[in-house]
Amino acid sequence: MAIKYELKHVCKQTGARYGILHTKHGSFETPIFMPVGTKATVKTLENSEIKEASDGLILGNTYHLWLEPGDEIVKDHGGIRGFSKWDGALLTDSGGFQVFSLSDIRKIKEEGVEFRHHKSGAKLFMSPEDSIRIQNNLGADIIMSFDECPPFNSTYEYMKESVERTLRWAKRGQIEHKNTADQALFGIVQGGPHKDLRIMCAEALKEMDFPGYSIGGLSVGESKEEMYKVLDYLKDVMPEDKPRYLMGVGTPDDIIEGVIRGMDMFDCVNPTRLARHGSAMTSLGRIPIKNQLYAKNMEPLDPNCDCKVCTTYTKSYIRHLFKSEEYLGQRLVSYHNLYFLKKLMKNIREAIKNDSLLEFRKKLYRDYYKR
Amino acid sequence: MAIKYELKHVCKQTGARYGILHTKHGSFETPIFMPVGTKATVKTLENSEIKEASDGLILGNTYHLWLEPGDEIVKDHGGIRGFSKWDGALLTDSGGFQVFSLSDIRKIKEEGVEFRHHKSGAKLFMSPEDSIRIQNNLGADIIMSFDECPPFNSTYEYMKESVERTLRWAKRGQIEHKNTADQALFGIVQGGPHKDLRIMCAEALKEMDFPGYSIGGLSVGESKEEMYKVLDYLKDVMPEDKPRYLMGVGTPDDIIEGVIRGMDMFDCVNPTRLARHGSAMTSLGRIPIKNQLYAKNMEPLDPNCDCKVCTTYTKSYIRHLFKSEEYLGQRLVSYHNLYFLKKLMKNIREAIKNDSLLEFRKKLYRDYYKR
Numbered sequence: 001m002a003i004k005y006e007l008k009h010v011c012k013q014t015g016a017r018y019g020i021l022h023t024k025h026g027s028f029e030t031p032i033f034m035p036v037g038t039k040a041t042v043k044t045l046e047n048s049e050i051k052e053a054s055d056g057l058i059l060g061n062t063y064h065l066w067l068e069p070g071d072e073i074v075k076d077h078g079g080i081r082g083f084s085k086w087d088g089a090l091l092t093d094s095g096g097f098q099v100f101s102l103s104d105i106r107k108i109k110e111e112g113v114e115f116r117h118h119k120s121g122a123k124l125f126m127s128p129e130d131s132i133r134i135q136n137n138l139g140a141d142i143i144m145s146f147d148e149c150p151p152f153n154s155t156y157e158y159m160k161e162s163v164e165r166t167l168r169w170a171k172r173g174q175i176e177h178k179n180t181a182d183q184a185l186f187g188i189v190q191g192g193p194h195k196d197l198r199i200m201c202a203e204a205l206k207e208m209d210f211p212g213y214s215i216g217g218l219s220v221g222e223s224k225e226e227m228y229k230v231l232d233y234l235k236d237v238m239p240e241d242k243p244r245y246l247m248g249v250g251t252p253d254d255i256i257e258g259v260i261r262g263m264d265m266f267d268c269v270n271p272t273r274l275a276r277h278g279s280a281m282t283s284l285g286r287i288p289i290k291n292q293l294y295a296k297n298m299e300p301l302d303p304n305c306d307c308k309v310c311t312t313y314t315k316s317y318i319r320h321l322f323k324s325e326e327y328l329g330q331r332l333v334s335y336h337n338l339y340f341l342k343k344l345m346k347n348i349r350e351a352i353k354n355d356s357l358l359e360f361r362k363k364l365y366r367d368y369y370k371r
Numbered sequence: 372m373a374i375k376y377e378l379k380h381v382c383k384q385t386g387a388r389y390g391i392l393h394t395k396h397g398s399f400e401t402p403i404f405m406p407v408g409t410k411a412t413v414k415t416l417e418n419s420e421i422k423e424a425s426d427g428l429i430l431g432n433t434y435h436l437w438l439e440p441g442d443e444i445v446k447d448h449g450g451i452r453g454f455s456k457w458d459g460a461l462l463t464d465s466g467g468f469q470v471f472s473l474s475d476i477r478k479i480k481e482e483g484v485e486f487r488h489h490k491s492g493a494k495l496f497m498s499p500e501d502s503i504r505i506q507n508n509l510g511a512d513i514i515m516s517f518d519e520c521p522p523f524n525s526t527y528e529y530m531k532e533s534v535e536r537t538l539r540w541a542k543r544g545q546i547e548h549k550n551t552a553d554q555a556l557f558g559i560v561q562g563g564p565h566k567d568l569r570i571m572c573a574e575a576l577k578e579m580d581f582p583g584y585s586i587g588g589l590s591v592g593e594s595k596e597e598m599y600k601v602l603d604y605l606k607d608v609m610p611e612d613k614p615r616y617l618m619g620v621g622t623p624d625d626i627i628e629g630v631i632r633g634m635d636m637f638d639c640v641n642p643t644r645l646a647r648h649g650s651a652m653t654s655l656g657r658i659p660i661k662n663q664l665y666a667k668n669m670e671p672l673d674p675n676c677d678c679k680v681c682t683t684y685t686k687s688y689i690r691h692l693f694k695s696e697e698y699l700g701q702r703l704v705s706y707h708n709l710y711f712l713k714k715l716m717k718n719i720r721e722a723i724k725n726d727s728l729l730e731f732r733k734k735l736y737r738d739y740y741k742r
Contacts (some may be wrong), residue, residue, distance in 0.1 A: 040688070046699060069691040077685065085683050167628055227426045295443055312456050314448065317411070320440040324410045327698055328417060 002141060002184035003211055005030075005243040005264075012355040014260045015235070016348075021243050021264070023141040024182060025089035028058050029349055030264040031242065031256065033341045034091060035272065039064050040074070040084040042338075043272050044331040047086050051336035053307070054164045055345070056088035057141075059267050063098035066126075067117065071137040079139025090140035091267070093247070094131045094173075094188070097216070100149045109163065110147060128169040132176040132185070140183060145170040145213060147188040152222040159192045162199045166170040166190050172210060184211040186245060193226055195233045213238055214245040215263070217305060226255065231261035238262065241280075252281075252344060252368055255306055256361050259348055271337035276330045278322045281340045285368050287315075290335065294319045373512060373555035374582055376401075376614040376635075385631045385725040386606070387719075392614050392635070395553060396452075396510040397427050398461035400720055401614065401635040404621065405462060405711045406643065410435050411445070411455040413709075414643050415702040418457050423710035424678070425460035426716070428512075430638050433505055436468035437497075438488065442508040450510025461511035462638070464618070465502045465544075465559075466589070471520045479519060481536065499540040503547040505554070511554065515585060516541040518559040523593040530563045533621040534572050537561050545579060555582040559617060563588060564597055566604045573608045584609055586634070595625065602632035609633065623652075623715060623739055627732050630719055642708035645703045649693045652711045656739050658686075660704065665690045678710040 002024065009018040033077050035042050038061040042050050050058060060080045065071060077083035080090055099106065099113050106115035112127030131146035147166045150159060156331045170187050177185045187205035191197030205213060215234065218227045231246070238244050243265055246258045250268020258266060271281060280287040282302035287294075289301070295313035309318075309332045321329030344364075351360035365371040373395065382388040390401045406413050406425050409432040413421050421429060423505035431451045436442060449456035451461055470477065470484050479485035483498030487740045518537045521530060542560050548556045558576035563567030576584060586605065589598045602617070609615050614636055617629045621639020629637060642652060649661040653673035658665075660672070671681035672689065680689075694702030715735075722731035738740040 039691070039697055040698045041692060041699045044702075046700045046702070049386045068695055071688065071692075073420075073687060076667065076669070077687070083685075083688050083691075085688075141489075156657060295440060296447065298447070311513075314454075316444060316448070317441065317454055317456075320410070320444075321412060324412075324435075324439055326410055326412050327415045329700070330698070331417070358401075360397075 001211070002180060002182050003243070004307075005212070005241060007240060011352040011357045014357045015262060016259045016352045016357050017262055017264055018349055018352040019243070019264060021057075023057070023089045025087070025141055028055050028057050028089070030349055031255070031259045031345055031352075032057060032265055033250065033345045034059050034060050034265065034267040035270045035338050036061070036267055037084070037086070038269070039068065040080050042334075043276065044327070044334045045338075047084070049335055050086070050338075051088065053335050054342055058086065058088065058090060060090060060092050060138060060140060061095075061098065062092045062131060062138060063095035064103070065138060066095060066134045071134045075137035075139070081138070081139065091142040092135050092138050092140040092144065093341050094144040094146040095126055095134065096131070096144075096147045097149050097248070099126055110166075110168075128173040131178040132173045136177070136179050136183065142184050142186060142212065143177075144186050145173045145188050145210075147190055147216055149190065149217050149220070149272050150192065152217065152220055152226070154192060156194060159194060159197055163191050163291040167201065167204050171204060171208060174210070186210055186212040186214045187235065188214040188216040188247075190217045193222070193230060198230055198233050199237050202234055204315050206239055210242070212243040212245060214247050216247050218246065219248040219254065219268075224257070227254070228261065231258060231263065235262045244319075250341070252364055255344070256348060256357075256364060259352070260357060260361070271341050272334045275333035275337045278329070278333065280333050281337045282342075283367060285370060289315060289319050290322045291319070300331070301336055302340065305336065305340065305343070307336055309333075309339075372582070373553050374614070376583070376612060378611060380724055382723040382728045385728045386633060387630045387723045387728050388633055388635055389720055389723040390614070390635060392428075394428070394460045396512055399426050399428050399460070402626070402630045402716055402723075403428060403636055404626065404716045405430050405636065405638040406709050407432070407638055407640045408455070408457070409640070410439065411451050413705075414647065415698070415705045416709075418455070418614045420706055420710075421457070422459065422704050425459075425713055426443060429457065429459065430463060431461060431463050431505070431509060431511060432466075432469065433463045433464035433502065433509060435471070436508060436509060436568070437466060437505045446508035446510070450508070452510065462513040463506050463509050463511040463515065465515040465517040466497055466505065467502070467515075467518045468520050468619070470497055475702045479536075480666055481539075484519075499544040500547040503544045506550070507550050507554065510704065513555050513557060513583065514548075515557050516544045516559050516581075518561055518587055519559065520588050520591070521563065523563050523588065523591055523597070525563060527565060527568075530568055534562050534568050538572065538575050540622060541576060544552050545581070557581055557583040557585045559585040559587040559618075560605065564593065564601060569601055570608050573605055575672075577610055581613070583614040583616060585618050587618050589617065590619040590625065590639075595628070598625070599628050599632065602634065604630060606633045621712070623735055626715070627719060627728075627735060630723070631728060631732070642712050643705045646704035646708045649704065651704050651710045654711075654738060656741060660686060660690050660700075661693045662690070672704070672707055673711065675712070676707065678707055680704075680707040680710075
């Protein structure tokens with residue numbers, strides 16, 4: 001078994017789950033946030049920094065690494081871990097999301113998807129088997145089934161057809177995947193906003209007995225209420241003894257609402273992307289560090305943060321780096337934002353264990369969102 | 372006294388100097404290379420990395436910090452060291468070079484220079500006293516006199532006039548500079564290609580008794596032969612008991628030729644700028660890491676380097692970072708290139724002590740330049 005999930009405690013206030021996810025490269029308390037290292041690098045940071053600013057489980061993107069440098073080159077290094085020299089645990093997505101979100105022109109067939117390279121326009125093709133083979137080469141601890149990710153507002157008929165195909169693709173991926181001892185393949189629940197399709201998809205995947213389950217097709221432009229509703233539908237359907245991964249979710253409110261709805265794993269480019277644009281996530285809300293307001297500010301980014309950035313630099317210095325277009329600015333805020341989320345997840349886990357997650361949510365909404 | 376220079380050994384083969392430069396923030400063996408941190412950051416790197424990849428003495432640029440964030444803000448942090456949290460030693464230039472190289476429109480008067488901001492076009496003015504006051508605020512261990520840096524091919528008449536003004540400016544700066552206990556003010560030798568002007572300038576500065584001397588107006592587009600000739604003129608004129616700083620020089624050949632002509636200190640953006648363009652300085656010469664040639668190369672950047680980049684990553688991975696426009700690539704090569712120069716300087720110092728600098732130069736020309 002590549003992974004094992006232990007459910008340790010369920011919050012009496014909310015039903016949120018505290019657990020431990022065991023992998024071959026570390027055991028991780030859940031709920032967990034996983035920083036995204038799309039191209040075998042978490043943008044601007046080196047491994048020692050990622051170690052400090054994360055819990056040790058990060059993402060790589062199959063689509064990008066397949067195209068550049070190519071999964072064979074990554075395989076020659078012994079997988080992403082040998083390529084980037086990351087010695088923690090890893091998860092890869094299936095490439096499906098990028099096939100559907102980055103490429104304008106595509107043709108979905110039973111066999112797989114024909115599409116155009118998002119930059120060069122070159123003709124490409126990916127099948128569920130291709131995705132698994134590539135992910136086997138990339139060598140992450142946790143890998144994903146190849147799924148279709150249709151627009152949230154597709155017709156019911158199309159969504160039904162799509163979910164059924166995604167289930168057939170999940171089965172084909174499961175058959176293709178041989179390396180089950182080292183890599184855990186997750187099934188992905190699709191179905192847009194439709195309760196019956198979501199439940200049907202989840203039940204069918206449960207039948208196939210995956211070591212973990214992802215919720216896909218969310219955080220794709222729908223409202224927060226729509227997203228939370230889908231999670232409500234699924235809360236009691238998902239198996240208790242397997243980890244649940246809410247894909248692409250990374251804002252503090254969505255994370256805590258996901259946790260309350262039984263989710264265990266989260267990933268998003270949000271904290272590092274915000275950082276590169278000069279937006280720092282702090283215990284008192286987001287800060288636009290480029291603002292003139294901070295030109296002479298001698299305080300740290302976050303007065304309540306003990307990360308190396310906050311214990312070292314002033315807002316004034318970090319603002320200067322951004323105004324001067326110096327890379328170090330992006331780097332320092334990227335580190336801090338990931339550290340902020342790491343600490344948020346730790347606090348969420350504590351609140352679950354103390355059966356006080358509602359109070360914690362109230363505090364988060366008050367301090368971070370001023371609600 | 373802010374600094375003290377001890378001449379420890381003169382190479383019997385070449386006359387090159389091995390010495391120790393004592394500052395309030397560390398003692399440094401010379402010849403030394405100083406990385407450039409223009410805007411209070413050595414581009415892409417953080418302090419812990421700069422510590423590892425340098426000898427601990429770096430540069431800041433007065434012109435840039437005066438304009439952004441402003442020297443008063445830096446002063447409020449306790450100088451550059453408090454602003455960027457660099458705990459090593461520092462040197463600042465006078466701003467003169469930038470006034471003359473970055474601004475197209477300027478008017479030189481006895482009082483100082485009127486010029487336009489290199490981006491906004493705003494009207495600015497800097498006098499020798501301004502430069503010193505700004506540098507006092509920036510708080511470096513070693514600071515520079517405000518000098519005019521005319522084109523190398525100016526007429527003899529203009530160059531003479533300019534050198535005489537630069538000498539008057541040096542005197543005014545010396546009078547303005549009060550903080551002599553903490554900051555050592557260097558005089559700058561100008562005079563273009565003209566032997567008599569260079570010697571006249573050096574002699575006049577010697578009279579003023581500065582704690583160190585810089586050679587300016589070189590590495591500004593003249594040929595290497597012309598540069599080396601100027602250094603030859605000055606070799607026996609410069610005082611033995613003071614450090615000699617060859618400004619803006621940072622290629623291996625210019626460094627070793629400078630050392631052979633009695634120079635002790637060097638700085639240049641070259642290693643970090645090359646790095647950002649994907650050019651790695653190695654014991655076997657420069658490597659264009661973006662080249663297809665390295666796509667599958669499992670070797671380190673430099674097989675003879677023990678830096679953390681070379682003991683960790685493959686050329687294939689670093690090439691991938693550059694091809695993917697990932698900032699980490701620039702960061703890794705910047706670190707390596709500085710480390711390469713640090714090691715080069717160490718080897719040069721060893722060769723001076725062993726009276727074998729000519730053999731070392733032969734080896735450098737053979738291995739690095741294939742000459």
